[in-house]
Amino acid sequence: MSRRATIVHLVAALALLAAAWDTRGAQVATDSPRPDFTRSDLSGRRVALADLRGKLVLVAFWASWCEPCRREAPRLAAWQREYGARGLQIIGVSMDDDAATAQRFARHARLPYPTVLADGPLGAQFGGVLGLPLAILMGPDGVVLARYRGEHQLDRMEAEILKNLPAARSRERDARGDPRNDAAARSTRSRAPDGSTSPGPR
Numbered sequence: 001m002s003r004r005a006t007i008v009h010l011v012a013a014l015a016l017l018a019a020a021w022d023t024r025g026a027q028v029a030t031d032s033p034r035p036d037f038t039r040s041d042l043s044g045r046r047v048a049l050a051d052l053r054g055k056l057v058l059v060a061f062w063a064s065w066c067e068p069c070r071r072e073a074p075r076l077a078a079w080q081r082e083y084g085a086r087g088l089q090i091i092g093v094s095m096d097d098d099a100a101t102a103q104r105f106a107r108h109a110r111l112p113y114p115t116v117l118a119d120g121p122l123g124a125q126f127g128g129v130l131g132l133p134l135a136i137l138m139g140p141d142g143v144v145l146a147r148y149r150g151e152h153q154l155d156r157m158e159a160e161i162l163k164n165l166p167a168a169r170s171r172e173r174d175a176r177g178d179p180r181n182d183a184a185a186r187s188t189r190s191r192a193p194d195g196s197t198s199p200g201p202r
Contacts, residue, residue, distance in 0.1 A: 035125035041114035063095040064105035087166035
């Protein structure tokens, strides 16, 4: 094969790879239970997904050599600062080869959330990490809501985060009418003025 033909085939292969990853971002929602892991972060503190039940969790896989990861880091950091008090917890997972490299980038980017180092078993728990960046959004009930592969649609991700924050979900239940509230209301209406309970229909 000539050099020119080799170059043409290489360009075609790269184009197919780019199309497969779709730099606009791909979102695949699932209803599977969220994976669990316990690791030490870059500061030596324990990070356990099981401890975060009740929070909206975004696990973000990144690497210091990944340009899309570097571009989105400030936005993720801003989300943690803005929505952390409302129930969001981001966990970074660095694909760098060593902790020192990951620590340098985390300090440079001023990441306000914990970052752990990836390994084979951890990546497998999330369906494999075949490209970066990769993020998995998990609801307060422990169910995987979405996987974002490739360079993320950050505005769409933020909208999904806002919709699924614990406080937002609570307001949505109130708007729909929580059956528990209906039962309490019926109980209140059935009480007579003297505090006794009126008999129900016979």
